[in-house]
Amino acid sequence: MTDMQVNPSFRLAYVPGVTPGKWARVWVERLPDVPLDLVAVPSEEGERTVREGSADAGLIRLPVDKDVLSAIPLYTETTVVVFPKDHWLAAAEEVTLDDLAEDVVFHPLDDTLGWAADALPGRPAIERPATTADAIELVAANVGVLLVPQSLARLHHRRDLTYRPVVEAPQSQVALSWLQERTTDLVEEFIGIVRGRTVNSSRGRGTGQAAAVPAAQPKKAAPRKPQQQKAGGQQRAGGQKGGAQKGGARGGAAAARRGKPKRRS
Known part of the structure; x- marks a missing residue:
């Protein structure tokens, strides 16, 4: 290489x-x-x-x-048949090769479907058009129809022509x-x-x-410092101790109230 x-x-x-x-x-x-x-x-x-x-x-x-x-x-590519808009094939959603039996089917010299001379459907034209563009002009003149890959039908689009997919036809x-x-x-x-x-x-x-530029890597969380962990532990412990002391004070006050003698009348 x-x-x-x-x-x-x-x-x-x-x-x-x-x-x-x-x-x-x-x-x-x-x-x-x-x-x-x-x-x-x-x-x-x-x-x-x-x-x-x-x-x-x-x-x-x-x-x-x-x-x-x-x-x-x-x-x-899908193979289509190109024909004038007023042709009877316009009523069909898709066309078979047998449907073209009575039509002149052009076979241009730059054919892209690889038709064998004896396999082309329909009636043969008197002579082969030099290019697909020339064949399109003949179709527009209502002389015959043309089989081409769909992309070529779109490339040579004309307002007076349309096309339909053809089943069982060679494809490009x-x-x-x-x-x-x-x-x-x-x-x-x-x-x-x-x-x-x-x-x-x-x-x-x-x-x-x-x-x-290499793909960015996700950042790792920084480890906590030992003194932060210790301080946090002391804070939690202190909180628990303070809570216990506070609870103990409340408990002592309640006990004092319970132990106070009632005033005699």
Whole structure:
């Protein structure tokens, strides 16, 4: 593993639909002296960007070449079908693949679901759109429908389109990936962040102030001095003695009254 000072900054690639903001904020808090460069790349270029070393790591979609890249799966997305708001599918809460049998289903060249050519439901389009954005334009023109991860449906949101979840459809999985031969300390730092490790964990070694200051230890009570204990004991003893004396005086007075002879008439 290399020293953390080797890299003056950390370059993180991410593909459309992935939002690295929450992890970037933690990075800035823990390593304020190490700039984090976020690099947006097209979906189809995510793996190549990491493989060629143009980024130290990437938030990309699986699968990747496991012989070259390491990958930590982060989450799996729901697959949805995008269609015009006046389409009859809008009446359904969820859609099956059989429901799409009569629709043209677009299969863009940057497809993120890994459809096999003979497995795509519905009717094939005359040609494949170049990008998901191009396919969205065709859907808006009421030419067909599109199956995508939910994050991409939100990314390309239009007021005239809507979407519904599709059961039994392939799903896209997002992962943190990096070159196996370049598992640097900074890569380990980002792994710790996405896995939710605390700043004090053994593999999450942030350089911020929070990591440098040890946790405060509870203060121990100071032992009492011997003379204080003795004085306290004397005071208690004196209190008991005084009480006994006072009680004895009252008892003596009562006895004196009882022993006093009555005055004769």
